Amino acid sequence: MTLKTWREILAGGLITNAGNSEEYETGSWRSYRPIIDMDRCTHCMICWVYCPDGSILVTDGKVSGVDLAHCKGCGICAHECPRKAISMVEEALAMEGAQ
């Protein structure tokens, strides 16, 4: 996201475009990454309900992953999951694993 100069922004910090928080990628704040064990997941959607950032991705009514651009790694999903299907992995290790 290109940052605007002081001449380009609205006075007083006003925001006129609704839902623009999506443009702000908070995923870089994360130090723990939720990893979903799809073998244990029953798609009960409790993680989707509890996620404060709307970062649980759903496809055709089923949990399909995590929006890593916005997930802050708070771990609420893992804490609430009744099947203990989500584990929080240190971001550095998760990044190595992904490579």
Added chain:
Amino acid sequence: MVAQKLKSKPVALDGDRAVAEAMRQMNPDVVAAYPITPQTEIVMRFSDFVANGEVDTEFIPVESEHAAMSASIGASAAGGRAQTATAGAGLAFMWEVLWVASGTRLPIVMHVVNRSLSAPLNIHCDHSDSMGARDAGWIQLYDETVQEVYDNAIQASRIAEHPDVMLPTLHALDGFILGHGVERIELLPDNAVKKFIGIYKPEHPLLDVDHPVTYGPMALPDYFFEHKRQQAAAMEKALEIIPQIGEEYGTLTGRYYGLMEGYRLEDAEFATVALGSTAGTTKTVVDELRDQGVKAGLLKLRCFRPFPATIVAKALGDKKAVAVLDRSLSFGAQGGPLFLEVVTALFTHGFGPKVVNIAYGLGGRDIVPAQIHQIYKELIEIDGKGFTGPPLRYLGLRE
């Protein structure tokens, strides 16, 4: 515009009532205020206007000044014209939200009847209260007379709401000296005031549900600084707008306003700089000294924020000696707030007259012509002998 002075009505009013009268004529959408000496009379009188149906204003009798400013912020963001009034500790209690008003760029007008800050408890005039708010992003205008109280109250609305400014404006009158001092002043006809201030048309009113907008969002290190730079730019712009509005007001009334007023200043060798009612006392002394052949002059500053550095520096640069009068102390600083501004302006514009700082009138202590004569006498001595030691002196204090 063709100069056409309107028929005005002479009346005897004190400063507080002059503010209330101006507010009645401006008929703000919302006034949220809490009474505090010596501002009480403004709220009391304006409440009468509300109760008598002489204004359409929604009057909110809040439980504190923090709430008064918070309600004003809400009303202004909603799209209304909001005004309030306070003094001393009341202004101090607003401090946190003053920054919200300016940071959100809400053109609230606040009439401040200057009062000292406790402790010890004191209800009388000094400028500690408004000077305490000098960095809060509000425009600050100061009055010399009750006529100026009325005139600046009205112009404050136009200045604050100017589309290139959009900054809250604090309009300061000396507590009791102007607030409760009765003078003969001229009031504009009601419709002339209404026409002069016009209808407030905010660009993004919160209550425009067809065009939703978020007020008061968070701005983190990536954007906060840019917003502050915008406020600084608005202040710079206000330096152009304030005299324009003062000129336009002059065409209506015959009373023209700039950022400052030079009184016998141009050819003066010895100058004082003052804010507020003290400027009036000083003018008398300047006249007396001129009669004696002393080239005395006065720079009366009307607009403290934004500080008109260039015109102040140019007006004082060629003087032999200058005394800056501060009605507040900044403890541990090298002088009062006005002194620091004036010296910085002179230095950065390449001028170097001898400048001293006179702290006076704290807690409402009177300043009398004999004392101002003493200041000019000191300036003449300083011109001859120079001075050593710190520039700050205390006037009218028992040593």
